[in-house]
Each structure stands twice: as C-alpha cells, then as structure tokens.
Amino acid sequence: MSRQRVIVVGAGAVGIGVALFLQGEGLDVTLVDRAEPGQQTSFGNAGIISVQSVSSINSPDVFRKLPKLAFSPTSPLRIRWRDLPWTMPWLLAFLNNCREAPALRSSLGQVALSKASGEAWRVLLQRHGGNDRVTWPGWLKLAESKAEVASLQHERRRQEEEGLHAEWLDADQVAALEPALAPRFAAGLWLKGNGQVDRPGELLQHLVERFAVEGGRLVADEVRDLRSAASGVEVVTSRRSLRADHAVLATGPWSARLARKLGSRQRLVAERGYHLMLPQAEMPIGRPLYVADTGFVLAPMGDALRLTAGAEIARIDTPGDETRVRGCLAEVRRWLPAAATEVASSWVGARPSTPDGLPVIDRAPRLPRVVLAYGHGHLGLTMGPLTGRLVADLIRERPPALDLTPYSAVR
Numbered sequence: 393m394s395r396q397r398v399i400v401v402g403a404g405a406v407g408i409g410v411a412l413f414l415q416g417e418g419l420d421v422t423l424v425d426r427a428e429p430g431q432q433t434s435f436g437n438a439g440i441i442s443v444q445s446v447s448s449i450n451s452p453d454v455f456r457k458l459p460k461l462a463f464s465p466t467s468p469l470r471i472r473w474r475d476l477p478w479t480m481p482w483l484l485a486f487l488n489n490c491r492e493a494p495a496l497r498s499s500l501g502q503v504a505l506s507k508a509s510g511e512a513w514r515v516l517l518q519r520h521g522g523n524d525r526v527t528w529p530g531w532l533k534l535a536e537s538k539a540e541v542a543s544l545q546h547e548r549r550r551q552e553e554e555g556l557h558a559e560w561l562d563a564d565q566v567a568a569l570e571p572a573l574a575p576r577f578a579a580g581l582w583l584k585g586n587g588q589v590d591r592p593g594e595l596l597q598h599l600v601e602r603f604a605v606e607g608g609r610l611v612a613d614e615v616r617d618l619r620s621a622a623s624g625v626e627v628v629t630s631r632r633s634l635r636a637d638h639a640v641l642a643t644g645p646w647s648a649r650l651a652r653k654l655g656s657r658q659r660l661v662a663e664r665g666y667h668l669m670l671p672q673a674e675m676p677i678g679r680p681l682y683v684a685d686t687g688f689v690l691a692p693m694g695d696a697l698r699l700t701a702g703a704e705i706a707r708i709d710t711p712g713d714e715t716r717v718r719g720c721l722a723e724v725r726r727w728l729p730a731a732a733t734e735v736a737s738s739w740v741g742a743r744p745s746t747p748d749g750l751p752v753i754d755r756a757p758r759l760p761r762v763v764l765a766y767g768h769g770h771l772g773l774t775m776g777p778l779t780g781r782l783v784a785d786l787i788r789e790r791p792p793a794l795d796l797t798p799y800s801a802v803r
C-alpha cells in the first residue's frame with residue numbers, strides 16, 4: 393500500500409512541528425512555503441517555551457486597564473487607528489472574550505496546550521537533535537508596583553491550582569538570583585518549568601534540514617488555493633498544482649483568507665511585536681525576564697540580549713514603527729544597568745491572534761481533508777510541536793491526545 397501523502401502549507405514553528413510529527417508517523421510529507429522556512433514570525437520571538445502559561449490575553453482586567461492600554465504613549469498595546477475599519481470586528485470580538493466566562497474558557501484552553509507542550513518539544517528534540525539550542529532555566533516575572541505584585545500573587549495561586557512549579561521571590565531573593573538587576577523590584581515569580589530556545593530561527597532551520605534529510609520534500613512557492621480533488625486535496629500554488637491525500641494550513645498570520653474560505657469562523661489579526669538585539673560582551677542575566685509594569689521581555693540569545701515588546705493591532709501590511717520598542721531602552725537600562733546601549737539589529741513580526749487567544753486546530757468545515765492549524769498568538773513557538781502531534785491524531789483518525797473542542801474552527 394502506498395504511503396499517505398500530506399502537504400503542509402507554511403513552514404513556521406507550527407508547520408515545521410506538524411511536518412515532523414507527520415513524518416514520524418511514516419507519512420509522505422511535503423512542506424510548502426513562499427519564504428525561507430522558519431524565518432517569519434517564528435524567527436523573531438522571545439524564544440520562550442512557555443509550559444506554564446496560565447494567564448491568557450483575555451481577562452476581565454482588560455476593561456479596567458483599557459483606557460491606559462489604548463491611549464498611553466508608553467503602553468505595550470497600540471491600536472493603529474487608521475486600520476480600525478479592518479481591525480474593529482476583531483477588537484469587539486476580543487473584548488467580548490474578556491468577560492468572565494469566556495476569559496476562563498480561554499485560560500483553561502491555553503493551559504491545556506501550554507502544559508502539554510514541554511513533552512512535545514522534548515520528543516521532537518530527542519528525535520531530530522537541536523538540544524544544544526534549548527535550555528530550561530525557567531522564566532522570571534518581575535513586579536515593581538503594588539498593582540503588579542498583586543497580579544503576580546494572583547498568577548502564583550493559578551500556578552499552584554494547576555500543579556505547576558512557580559517560586560515566589562522577595563526583593564532580596566530576586567537580587568540573589570539575578571545580581572545584575574538594579575534593586576527596583578518588590579517581588580518576582582520564577583516559573584521554573586519554562587524552556588528557552590537560543591535563536592529560534594536557527595533551531596527551526598536545523599529542524600527543516602532534518603526533515604529533508606529524512607525524506608521530506610520542500611517546495612518554495614506561494615499557495616493560492618486549497619480545493620477538493622478526487623479522493624484528496626489539490627493545493628494550487630503560483631506555479632503548479634500539487635495533489636495529496638490531506639493538507640494542513642499553517643500559514644500563521646497570513647491564514648485568514650484561506651481559513652475563511654475553508655469554513656473557519658475564527659477572525660484573525662496581525663498582532664505585531666518587535667525585537668531589538670543588544671550585543672553583550674558578557675551576559676548579565678541567567679534567564680528570560682519579564683517586567684510586568686512595562687510589559688516587555690528580555691531574553692539571553694547567543695551573545696546578545698533580545699528585547700521583545702509591543703502588541704500592535706494593525707493590518708499585516710501596515711509599515712512597522714519602532715518608536716515604542718526603542719522607547720523601552722531607557723527603561724531597560726534603568727533596571728539592568730549592564731544592558732548594552734547599542735542596537736545591533738531590529739525586527740518586526742506579527743502574532744497570528746484570534747479574539748479568544750486560542751489557536752484553531754481542527755478539520756476544515758468545508759473541506760475535512762484539510763486540517764487548520766493557525767492562530768497560535770503569543771505562544772506559537774511553544775505550541776508548534778504539540779500542534780504537530782494533535783494534527784497527526786486528526787489525520788490518522790485517532791482520538792486526539794487532548795480534547796480539541798476549545799480549538800474548534802466553528803467555536
């Protein structure tokens with residue numbers, strides 16, 4: 393019997409995770425991307441494998457914080473007002489999901505994926521190598537103000553409820569763990585289970601090379617359409633037509649048009665974020681840090697610090713504007729005096745964000761031989777391998793490793 397053929401469209405953290413797990417099942421897999429694999433959104437993130445993500449972007453707190461979030465010039469959230477005619481339906485759906493009951497659903501759906509993601513990453517690294525690029529130093533969240541200390545305490549309780557390993561640190565303990573920090577922080581919460589990828593773009597490149605060495609096919613082309621074909625699927629690209637038994641749509645923030653055509657009801661927005669690379673002669677911190685009061689992350693990455701910030705609601709093709717992320721630099725140096733003053737490079741990308749913060753992992757309602765795997769928002773690097781495992785369950789028609797109801801395309 394010939395092997396089942398699957399075409400995976402999109403070679404980001406999600407598509408690569410999917411391709412490798414399908415290949416691991418003995419399927420004949422083709423990975424199609426119009427750009428270099430792993431070099432779009434999945435290239436520029438903070439590299440955190442966040443297996444302890446208990447707080448979702450959807451929270452009733454958003455209503456209290458909204459005026460400041462939307463209008464303060466230093467807010468990590470920025471709404472591009474000119475793009476509002478396109479982004480307004482998403483924003484309204486997002487706010488709707490910040491009410492108590494839907495926000496709780498989002499949080500639970502996120503926790504289920506986040507918790508199971510560490511194991512999926514370990515399986516992937518064990519099979520394909522790349523362990524030298526991943527460490528498990530945890531993630532330190534820091535708070536200066538009373539309000540953020542209270543938020544961290546709330547998060548600590550949620551971590552305990554979920555049976556996760558989080559250690560509360562007072563000011564002295566923060567200083568002992570990260571001595572290069574200025575003594576500004578009242579408290580810290582050390583999420584000890586989280587991992588960190590050193591330069592995600594390079595790790596993903598390595599994984600794609602392994603995929604090819606193990607017999608996977610790579611196609612550099614733009615996919616324009618996915619259609620039903622005799623006992624399978626036709627994937628129409630700019631230059632050819634490819635046939636397979638199944639296809640997977642994993643095109644990250646560019647998924648909206650094809651996903652809608654295939655019957656998904658989930659809206660998608662390009663929630664942009666930025667990074668700046670600060671070269672360091674010596675690395676001043678031992679693990680990624682998140683400063684709750686200003687909402688940015690600083691992560692060791694090779695011989696540089698990567699500062700990531702920003703949640704900008706805009707159209708995907710609106711030009712980036714680094715003003716705010718550069719504005720964070722003065723703040724970074726106030727709490728980490730050893731941080732470099734030079735910016736070696738900068739980057740802008742777009743998180744594929746749904747209004748309830750959860751991805752779509754489901755058969756396409758109008759073409760069930762296509763599996764939708766997009767919308768991973770703030771956690772696509774974390775959830776890529778697990779998504780691969782779940783997509784393999786759907787294609788193999790096995791009961792999935794997790795209940796996929798929260799990630800339905802028609803939720």
Ligand SMILES: Cc1cc2nc3c(=O)[nH]c(=O)nc-3n(C[C@H](O)[C@H](O)[C@H](O)COP(=O)(O)OP(=O)(O)OC[C@H]3O[C@@H](n4cnc5c(N)ncnc54)[C@H](O)[C@@H]3O)c2cc1C
Pocket residue numbers: 401402403404405406407424425426427428429430431432433434435436437438439440441442613614615616642643644645646647663664665666667700701741742743744766767768769770771772773774775
């Ligand atoms: C500043 C920032 C920090 C972040 N930090 C973290 C973090 O620490 N941890 C974490 O887990 N997540 C983080 N994220 C989120 C994470 O980066 C994303 O969720 C993830 O990269 C999305 O992966 P993806 O594979 O869905 O999309 P992408 O990586 O964008 O991949 C999609 C691919 O599809 C291709 N494509 C699109 N359309 C077509 C088409 N028509 N034909 C062919 N190819 C196509 C693209 O070229 C691209 O390669 C962060 C994001 C940002 C912006």
